[in-house]
Amino acid sequence: MVVPLGEAVRQLIHDGDTVALEGFTHLIPVAAGHEIIRQGLRDLTLVRMTPDIVYDQLIGAGCARKLVFSWGGNPGVGSLHRFRDAVTDAWPAPLEIEEHSHAGMANRYVAGASGLPFAVLRGYSGTDLVENNPNIKTVTCPFTGQELAAVPALNPDVTVIHAQRADTAGNVQLWGITGIQKEAALAADRVLATVEEVVDVLDPVPGQVILPSRVVDAVSVVPGGAAPSYAHGYYERDNAAYKDWDAIGRDREAFTAWLRELTSAAPGRTAPTPAVPPAPGSPDAGDPEPAGRGA
């Protein structure tokens, strides 16, 4: 149950899989994402509500064939430039996209976790998302006649999460902002959890989510495995690293240098030092960024 990260990724994730590395700003499984890059996995359908810099890295490294998502950005900073480059210029490979709203994605995971083929929500009505996504349809309430949005269940082949702790039996415990991880894990065929530490007994913590070991396929101990995001109670979010990513992600050469450093680093290394210094000033000043939404 508790295996090294490299082995867990090799066992559970294969070329062509649909993979969700979930985390809502908090507890993002960054180290697992880097291991996927190192192992050179290809043709993945990457799924996540809020693909951020580790998804930018996976996309830039050419691991992804498709991205299913609702908000792809660098939270609090701006756009993801590797994502942009893949969508607009097919670099390093074309990237198919399927996009939803947050509520749509969240309910897709809920349906997936519930063994239902679809979910119902109030949403999408009147938006251009509908005509650009065949996975948004409508359903009529059999009691009121109201028309509502329907989205299909999302059942990844593999869901990867990072958590604070597991016990030796493989029960996984996370707390703080727990986001969509429970549903993403329960919706998946296979689950990989990286954790800060393994303990004998999971002392209860307010706000905790427990994933019982019977729904977890592998636990890998990776202290700091969520950095530069954070692990509530363990370490803080490294906001500077998110800001620094902008300059690296913006430039193919800078990114390539960063990638070279990552893939040449020893497995288990969690995050390379930025290969280029951040650009001076506010790099996004000239961009038509939405001012009002974060991740």
Added chain:
Amino acid sequence: MVVPLGEAVRQLIHDGDTVALEGFTHLIPVAAGHEIIRQGLRDLTLVRMTPDIVYDQLIGAGCARKLVFSWGGNPGVGSLHRFRDAVTDAWPAPLEIEEHSHAGMANRYVAGASGLPFAVLRGYSGTDLVENNPNIKTVTCPFTGQELAAVPALNPDVTVIHAQRADTAGNVQLWGITGIQKEAALAADRVLATVEEVVDVLDPVPGQVILPSRVVDAVSVVPGGAAPSYAHGYYERDNAAYKDWDAIGRDREAFTAWLRELTSAAPGRTAPTPAVPPAPGSPDAGDPEPAGRGA
């Protein structure tokens, strides 16, 4: 926000209302139910997944016009005889019933809490519940063509719960087995919470559910207000009282004596002493009770 129970019931519950007093074995709002009986409310549509002895009492006292439920019994003991008497012999008044499965009721509350008109589930297919309940229909998945069950949202006029604590601002905290209370409260127009105590600050507790004060209309302090059920961390379940109820509920005269004692007691009194001693032996031995299901 914090008001005496009698006043809270007078303000929030009226004749003809649809009222859910929820609790799944744990934290059952028994004192509030007794106050409803004392105030002589009539024509209520009572809603609960697991109507137990306090519902038997409300029905026997003539408060209810209709019962919406999924399992009506005395948990671990047997049947509810006032409920039976009302259904089979219209005593003291006819009782209309609408019955679901647990999953159906739970999802009706979820839809109600979510502002959706209906919920989808795998269920009911092939059962005789379907033809005896117009609130069970089907819906077809627009992606797979699968037919699933649909049930309408449940939005009580009032939901009543019992919780361990509230703070002075009216935020309510419960923990242990939290059942369906969050959804039942969020689905309702008005919410009354009885609590063991009011504190200045709600210290976080593992497994807690917090109902923010903005969704709570009144808090009443009623120590022991869940007895003979229990309040995790405060007092234990009085299993003997559940067993003793069988003899009282089984007999109209014994029940009438019990009711007289309840209604003549001072308001705020939580539970009268059983008016008759429990019958010797196992009173349900001759009944065709299902052996395998509790509440």
Added chain:
Amino acid sequence: MTTVTWTSDEIMTVTAARSLRDGMACFVGIGLPSTAANVASRTHAPDLWMIYESGTLGASPDHLPLSIGDGILADTADTVVSVPEVFNYWLQAGRIDAGFLGAAQIDRYANINTTVIGDYDDPRVRLPGAGGAPEIAASCREVIVIMRHSRRAFVDKVDFVTSVGHGAGPGDRERLGLTGAGPVRVITDLGVLEPDPITRELTLVGVHPGVEVSAVREATGWDLRVSDDLVRTPAPTDTELSVVRSLTGAA
């Protein structure tokens, strides 16, 4: 004539406990099912994972709860989840290996009635109703029914189908979209019945020590078929009996 040194509840409980395999996730109700699951976890199935519909996952109570929501279940569980979650994320999603059901009536295709005896709109006996049974019958990978044997309970056709067993025979569960295998075994105080692999009709496959086949047929409201491979239930071991009695307070 065998000297019976155990009660009919005890042989039912022990036989039911033996039906559970170690490591299974088991949806447990109150009464005999709870006793049986707790016997199994204390004998051959220490890693049995007990779920009660109150949302307690992985409960390991040190005594038998009276209700499915006793505090001891929350205190000993791996985690406690909400009621929608236990039904949607755990049961409906197909994560439960075995579910125990009781019944007021069961018919030859193992359809179950816990709703009414008599007509629904004018019942002779009003029973507690469905609870979680319809979903347990639909979604657990397999269902085990425990109930006392009598002509009143084992009927040709139930008065009300609360929970679907094998419908009207082969192919019905698939047609109805029920994902689990349905009732694979009915354990009574007289013996064990299982659906015929072809016809799905409940067939007597075992009798308890001291019980004659004729007595079982006599207690069954249809013309009960008997398996060619009928076995006699091994007597409860001393260990099994002592565990049962320590749990039920009959030690």
Added chain:
Amino acid sequence: MTTVTWTSDEIMTVTAARSLRDGMACFVGIGLPSTAANVASRTHAPDLWMIYESGTLGASPDHLPLSIGDGILADTADTVVSVPEVFNYWLQAGRIDAGFLGAAQIDRYANINTTVIGDYDDPRVRLPGAGGAPEIAASCREVIVIMRHSRRAFVDKVDFVTSVGHGAGPGDRERLGLTGAGPVRVITDLGVLEPDPITRELTLVGVHPGVEVSAVREATGWDLRVSDDLVRTPAPTDTELSVVRSLTGAA
């Protein structure tokens, strides 16, 4: 000519903060909306109830978070719920009074684009996408938009409708089943726009100190109507400015 003693972000922030009433439940995004909500809660709206889409209900951070999921939000919240819960039980259920949205483009009916500039299948600029904005626009009782004024951003017709404002005019929100009132105000660095009560077309109702109407019309990509009751935004007070600057580190 007025001597401007504040930045354009500061006047936007202060004006947005003033739009929030005490006791409101406010769905807060990152950037100017978060600053504005935190200014409001530190000035005239101490009981503002801030919800971030990460599931933190009633957060009261002592500094501005960089992301909607910073630890300080969980640490200070009344409770933290899951993402499905914040969207289904809180937003979709209509419990949120006010939602803040930003936009890359907005059109004369306050429809919002945060998805692409150019053609969807061959975009000139790929933006982050929808996030929670479509639901915020649909379900909050009212929506306040904050964005910088430019012809590139204030367009006759958005390239992509990510979130619905007032559709194509009167009656469209009702026809689409959107339960909230939609955008009631657009606050920019130049002034304030509100939908005309009859036509639903965004109309200039206020200009900030030192801003000429002609400059606003020049920065708008359609023939902007100006209200007969045009007001000038009161200058930020010293208190407002000092709170803004203490939050943004510009003190």
